Amino acid sequence: MKTTKVSFQINNENVTLEVRPYETLLETLRERLVLTGAKEACGMGACGACTVIVNGIPLRSCLVLTPEVEGADITTIEGLRQNGNLHPLQEAFMEKGAVQCGFCTSGMIMTAKALLDRNKKPTKKEIVRTISSNICRCTGYKKIVEAVEEAARKTR
Amino acid sequence: MKDDLNIVGKRVVRSDSLAKVTGEARYTADLQFPNMLVAKVLRSPYPHARIVGIDVSGALKVPGVKAAISGFDSYGVKWGVFRYTQDHAMLHTDKVRYIGEDIAAVAAVDEETAIEALSQIKVDYEPLPAVYDPIESMKDGAPQIHDQYKNNINVHIHIDVGEVDKAMEKAFLVREDTFTAAGEAYAMMEPYAVVASYKNGYLDLYMPNAGPHVRAKALSNMLKLPLNRVRIRHINSGGAFGGRSEVAPGDLVASLLAIKSGRPVKLVLSREENATSSRQVHDIIATIKTGMKKDGTILAKDYKVIYDGGAYSSTGPIATSIPFYVYEECYRFPNVRYNGYRVFTNKGIRGMYGCHGRAFLAGNEAQMDVMAKELGLDPMDVRLKNGLRAGEVTATKSKITSCGLKETILAAAEKTNFKKRWAKPSKLKGVGMGCVAIMCGFPMGFRSGSSCYVKINDDGQVTLVTGLVDNGQGNESMVIQVASEVLGVPMRDINLVCADTEVTNLDPGAYSQAAAFVGANAVRVACENARKQVVSIAAEKLGVKEADIGLKDGAAYSMKDPDKKMPISWVVREAFFRGEPIVATGSFFPNIDFEREWVTRPWGQMAGTFSFGTSVAEIDIDAETGRITIPRFTSAHDCGRAINPMAVEGQMEGSIQQAGVAAITEGNLWDKGHLLNPDLLEYKVPLACDMPDMDTIIISSRDPAGPFGAKEGGLTVRMNAYSAVACALTNATGELFTELPLTPDKVMKILERKKGVK
């Protein structure tokens, strides 16, 4: 089957790729661009481990076809560091002990980032609601919620 | 015990977290090697069938396919954790015993080609009658799943201490109840994955695992390769919870394909395959009979517990025993009989689980509360009365060296105002308490100990080499923290090489709660040995006594006269000059009775020490819907000493989720041999919005043998949180649960039973 040409911006870089029309964004990220921070834990949109931010919206990249992101602006966990500095969420996840096995972490951070980008002062309830989009099997979520609260404080 | 510690006991940032928050941490599926192939496995669509023939030649004709294998390409060596449980060849050529069992596999240039090739493999099956229920399976005439196990009984653990029948007669109150629980899914976020390559007669593997050395041994047996030709390397692990303890069929599949193709092979299971074909958790039916004195003293326990083991032995004898042991390590049983049966069925293989045994443990604790109530006693008092103390010996002869059980009970009760609230529950609101103890390690022969090699490099930085494994709980960071304490070198200056069979020594692995007590202890000893060498040179150079030397912030200094100091790097360089670089080894071997055997001799010292814990759940039940909500959850855990309290809390909070909240949401659903919820949508891992407010309390009993007094860091909660929920239900309704999980439909039945509605 023919490939199709797709251009988009990823982590502030422009890329143009030849992809299969039925290729998911998660496949493109992990296998073509070797950005393996987004994980496939279910592949069916049920867990959020593959979340990346597309045009400001957190998306489960396992449910997105790469041709759909033509012209989009995409941020993955690899693009969070600015000039070598960690994003406040990354710092807070470390300092609050919100990371255990780490497999949900990048999706969790990207989901939280999209929240902080649209809501500078989320309440605890709003944070809980947002991260209830993602499954973590290790932490019981308490330290993740604390980390997002801490990052929101720092960002303000 | 030394209390003026610099870093042990501090809330430190885990050493592995930077790589994880930046997405740079590599997991097996992230690996890419030149010429790497993608593997796919063909699985049995039958729960039980004779294999008449397997023909993989069609797959090889598909362009892009580089290898195809079945059991006929293996030696057919059957693996078992014990000599008497060797029944799993991973790729069988005679029979399949569950839906999803590995039959054949291909390696191709890409995933699409591999999928296409699977459809070209021909397998002739002759379906056989199958059995799915362990009670049915034990009956005469049931389909026989393995020839060598009569009545499909895989393991029978029989323990008989004291005179149970006599004691029951003497008891003031006797009660017998049966509790069941659906098996859970491990649901670790990272599905199983493996990368294998084979060069020059050497096999090289990456996979998330809980013990690389035992895995390599199993593969060397199955592939008839010398052990030194099988190397398992370190890689991050996306959670395990007991589900990565053993060699997996995929390990063999990827190895065979790599050997055959001469190219690296990557196999990544889908979420569904991970659920159906890696390991599942035992469904359990526990019949519990308890005899109590009028004052609440437990006189006797008589148990019959049936474990649905699925198709193969796996860790059978251990899994059939552990729920009993974690309970007898907690309470005093003068007379006790345990009959544990692990029974084969035509379902996926069941393994050990961090939260293993919930029907048994929650059943015991909830029944205790009903009996206490009948005797007019408070459940907390009954637990304190029957709880073991330091210096006591368990029913099967394990000595308890350090014990904070009482402190955990009191702390959790005080925090929740337990006594008062239990005595007067408001309508459909309840509190419940669950206790348990955990063995920190168990008998694994010469693999029960750990050893560490440490060297200090010319800039004063340290390299640790240990077999210790981290499945996400923070073991790597923990041992770096311990080394930092002993050597006075900041954590960032300590590099760790671990869990690589070529480089590191044996370690009990991350499935026996031994990482802190055994693994970190070996690191401590090695670092203390290195420290002696540093201190000796520093004392000489600074002109002070060795006893006066302290190590801190990468420097050696005189404690009396802190102006006298020198960087450790200078000490190290001096050591190089002397031709005696600073290198040391250290090991720790726990005090375990190695005559002890799970089936034939179930007594003797089980582990070097035990941790203790108490959880209290507060629940509300919606009278109309039966839905339970858990507004608050309190857990107290005696971990000896928390090396990193933040990590211990994290373990406890995760356990509240995985055992406590799971008690109302999680369970595998079956239609005969078909797993109905092999996904993360219909298998209900609790979400952030489902979590209670959590209080975690760390109790420090300071174990005399543990590293800085440490034991294991949080597992008690994993085995008492469901008990707390079940007990809270009893407190709220006056009824015992009969079946876990306590989903609203089951709770509604309990409420209707209470009302007398049929």
Added chain:
Amino acid sequence: MMVLPKFEYKKARSVAEAVTLYKQQKGKARYLAGGTDLIPLIKHRLTTPRTVIDLKGIGELKSIDRRDGWLTVGANVTLFDLKNDPVTGKYFPALYESLDATSCETLQMRGTIGGNILQDTRCLEYNQSLEWRTARGFCLRMGGSECNVVKGARTCFANYCSDNAPALISLSAEVTLVGSEGERTVKLGNLFTGDGVKPFALEAGEILTQILIPMKKTKGAYEKLRVRDSIDYPLVGVAVSAAGAKAKVCVGGVGLAPQVYDLKNAGDAAAVKEVADKASTDSRPVANATLTPAYRKKMVGVLLKRAVKRALAEGK
């Protein structure tokens, strides 16, 4: 990785273009909106289109407008945007609550209202991989001879799990459909066939372009039965919208089509009980979801009463 089977991807710029593209594919096409329902279905090989036609580029489907006494919602409006439109909360509390209860926030930001309405029906034995279903044997709906859940049954008992269709039906919403034969507007409640193989009364290639809700202030509520408070589909969902004493109740999550009941006087407890009992009796849940059928049947009535009570509560 979970790879998709081969298909072509086309992006439509207008409804007319989409309809034309569909026609060219001779029925072997599927429309793609948010993809949160379609992509998992394709991954499971429950549908295998030759072409996927992306509707997200159609600007005309993205707006929310008030005109002629109706709120017109473009099918491509995301659940999240619709939820956060002040009109929704102010006029249609049942819809606000159903949107808020749909899956999780991230999927609300991707899923569209049109896609949510036209989501496929669900069953524990249906929403499984091809390998799983092959091992189980195909059910009626996949071309087999009987239902896999109810032995011998020659009918499908899958559940329609949109949270928002019941709310919209309780609001007497209508939908506009555009196909090669032109445009038509039908009552949303009439969109369901009750046929498991073809649950929607849509002509081949028809596109649901907009949802029309009478612009009338209502009281309302949505009650949802689920095990977890996020991500989960409804095991039972009951929406109630009331204007004055009259209320419309709609039950979803059980069976192939939402069931509608009229309440002449929502304040009359006996009348509410009667409808609740009837709804419970009418419902035919089977063992194809994670909680028992008997329990779900009972909850239809319980949640209905609860929804009515909450809808009429002061301050709503």
